[in-house]
Amino acid sequence: MRLGTLTGGDAGAVVTGFAIDHRKVAPGTIFGAFQGTQVNGEDFIPAAVKAGAIAVVARRGAVVEGALHIADDNPREKFAQLAAQFFAPFPGIAVAVTGTNGKTSVVEMTRQLWRMAGFHAASIGTLGVTTADERVSTGLTTPDIVTFLSNVAGLAREGVTHLAFEASSHGLSQYRTEGLPVRAAAFTNLSRDHLDYHGDMAAYFHAKLRLFADVLDLDGAAVVWADDPNSPRVEDLARARGNRLVTVGEHGETLRLVGREPTLLGQGLTIEAEGQVYTVNLPLIGAYQAANALTAAGLVIATGGDVAATIANLARLQPVRGRLERAAITQAGAPVYVDYAHTPDALEAAIAALKPHTSGRLILMFGAGGDRDRGKREPMGQAAAAGADRVIVTDDNPRGEDPAAIRAEILKGAPDATEIGDRRAAIAAAVAMAGSEDIVLLAGKGHEQGQIVGDRVLAFDDVAVARECAA
């Protein structure tokens, strides 16, 4: 592709790639110079040009010498649009999911439902890039725009026609997942998280709403979990913009959840759709997993899926890695569940999911990540103290913070909890404490394979440690 094709000018230089990190610039690259949270990417423009950048997308005020300056008030957005032209074609149907909790689960379930319908489907999110054949981790929920678009294009080359991806609030506010047509966008819920980055709830919600205000195709569908107090805002936005609206949940109109009966290993759902009543046995426990399954079904239906077949396929959903995953049974006979709850609302949801399944005590072990929203720690403690019968506060990923200080902030909300910093010792204690009627819930790290301490990642897997402790 020639530079002029992208910029509308007559520049004939051949574009060889895109980069947002000057260390990845090669001759022929278009470099995106963005002002970040850590450093100002504009400082690296001279180095990028030296390395062979032929054009630089940057603010009007930035100084670019020796390469074409593609100036824009919103360089991240401009860069995404140009890079998308370079990387296209993409899978014919792409859908995006935002919300505080449930994104990973919804994209994974959407992928599974599409596959059951016979499509070559993939998902991108916290679990990495997942297809029917493999899963490759990317490290972030929403990788940087270059990685994202090149992955999406790679999937299309492999024959993937249907893609579901997570649009995190960080990703949305940094235009990390832009450029490709989005046929449907889903909203799961909004509760406290990431206020270290966004400042307040209004700014956090605003970042998420970008998916519906800017990213979703004008003739695409908005799929909304209708039972969240914030859902009407999303619905109003979709109506005002003329998007098709697909609502799911007890207050939903497209898929109305009229009954939910927990069973031993799952739940029976009664769903009203298009004037018909359907019943299906979802093989996953917890109201939150039913919500995510219905949202996924909404996305599939919004992109042309058959209503009856999609609802019937819910009976064949496989568990999502690290989300209420049953890791082990203790010697006393207590099941040990691993879940990725790392917000107050998610802890509440995970506790509520397990409560109907225990006749004894719910023993909860969790911590909170360092260098992340500090204000959620005390409410996480409160949610734990209110819902669980025994609470152990331990370390999650301390990152650059003092782990004892993180625990102390959680303990303000759960003063009666036991404090065991070492996560392995805490898991061992929870397992040892459980009697035959009890349930153990290990929350916060889900599928994660490492514990981030300082700038080191130490191998750690809650599921594996639970199995060792229960053996």
Ligand SMILES: CC(=O)N[C@H]1[C@@H](OP(=O)(O)OP(=O)(O)OC[C@H]2O[C@@H](n3ccc(=O)[nH]c3=O)[C@H](O)[C@@H]2O)O[C@H](CO)[C@@H](O)[C@@H]1O[C@H](C)C(=O)N[C@@H](C)C(=O)N[C@H](CCC(=O)O)C(=O)O
């Ligand atoms: C706070 C945050 O979101 N940071 C992300 C963001 O960084 P930034 O734009 O602030 O970048 P910066 O480090 O200040 O650098 C500015 C610019 O200079 C460039 N640069 C920098 C150094 C250099 O030597 N040369 C150079 O060119 C950088 O590539 C960047 O474009 O863009 C980077 C590249 O895309 C990301 O790697 C980085 O993620 C950091 C590592 C991170 O921890 N992010 C977490 C908080 C995150 O994004 N999490 C969400 C999860 C949310 C959820 O699921 O709940 C996610 O989507 O994964």
Ligand SMILES: Nc1ncnc2c1ncn2[C@@H]1O[C@H](COP(=O)(O)OP(=O)(O)OP(=O)(O)O)[C@@H](O)[C@H]1O
């Ligand atoms: N619909 C929901 N309502 C409330 N809590 C939920 C919901 N879905 C998931 N959770 C809780 O949030 C945890 C994380 O779920 P999931 O990974 O699907 O969300 P996510 O939005 O992708 O999270 P992240 O922001 O870390 O990527 C689950 O383990 C569960 O505890």
Ligand SMILES: N[C@H](CCC[C@H](N)C(=O)O)C(=O)O
């Ligand atoms: N996507 C979330 C994951 C948090 C998981 C938890 N284990 C932690 O480290 O806080 C984040 O980056 O905030």
Ligand SMILES: [Mg+2]
């Ligand atoms: Mg996720």
